[in-house]
Amino acid sequence: MPAVLDRVCALPVLEQYRRAVVPLATGRVLEVGFGTGLNLPYYAVDRIERLWGLDPGVEMQGRALARIAGLDLDVELIGCSGEEIPMETDSIDTVLVTYTLCSIPDVTQALGEMRRVIKPGGRLLFSEHGLAPEPSVQGWQHRLTPPWRAIAGGCHLNRNVPEMLRESGFRIDRLEQGYFPGMAGWFRPLAFNSWGVATPQ
Numbered sequence: 001m002p003a004v005l006d007r008v009c010a011l012p013v014l015e016q017y018r019r020a021v022v023p024l025a026t027g028r029v030l031e032v033g034f035g036t037g038l039n040l041p042y043y044a045v046d047r048i049e050r051l052w053g054l055d056p057g058v059e060m061q062g063r064a065l066a067r068i069a070g071l072d073l074d075v076e077l078i079g080c081s082g083e084e085i086p087m088e089t090d091s092i093d094t095v096l097v098t099y100t101l102c103s104i105p106d107v108t109q110a111l112g113e114m115r116r117v118i119k120p121g122g123r124l125l126f127s128e129h130g131l132a133p134e135p136s137v138q139g140w141q142h143r144l145t146p147p148w149r150a151i152a153g154g155c156h157l158n159r160n161v162p163e164m165l166r167e168s169g170f171r172i173d174r175l176e177q178g179y180f181p182g183m184a185g186w187f188r189p190l191a192f193n194s195w196g197v198a199t200p201q
């Protein structure tokens, strides 16, 4: 699984979205769903005090550590799930989450935890695929999600990213949405992306 995730998540089509949100991270940063550390090259390291990379998939830590080596960045890996973040309330300036909300089993609990640890004035940065606007695509997303979940590490195709954020107590300050370039036709259920910045209310 780590090798497959590493290949899929490193697809060049995701680069522009990582580039749009990751450099906005500042201060004490928590990345939820750190995976193999594919966001590391996009951090503005001179604006980061410390980075915690949280992911229950500890088998991915080897690849992540190889990417951390040589970076001028203080990084700590935490082998825990987003539903139970072992950090103090109001202790984090930026939470970053990319292509992870789709696979967290209790995403409401996890977003509540992210909200809890963000300091007043802090932010959540996100880039996540999810529910498309067209009913025809949504229909396929609902139908495909059960088999897709079984083969793709619990990934849901039909989560409504902005709605989940709002219902979990975030105000969305910046939201951009659209299909991954070049992914038309049968790929559409996999390819509707939402990215931006949100603030705990």
Ligand SMILES: C[S@@+](CC[C@H](N)C(=O)[O-])C[C@H]1O[C@@H](n2cnc3c(N)ncnc32)[C@H](O)[C@@H]1O
Residues within 6 Å of the ligand: 005, 009, 032, 033, 034, 035, 036, 038, 039, 054, 055, 056, 057, 060, 080, 081, 082, 083, 097, 098, 099, 100, 103, 104, 105, 110
């Ligand atoms: C598709 S990968 C994305 C990895 C990375 N964020 C990226 O953008 O390349 C999804 C990640 O979510 C993680 N994940 C799954 N369940 C989780 C949970 N309950 N809490 C936090 N992360 C979780 C997986 O272990 C995996 O690393």
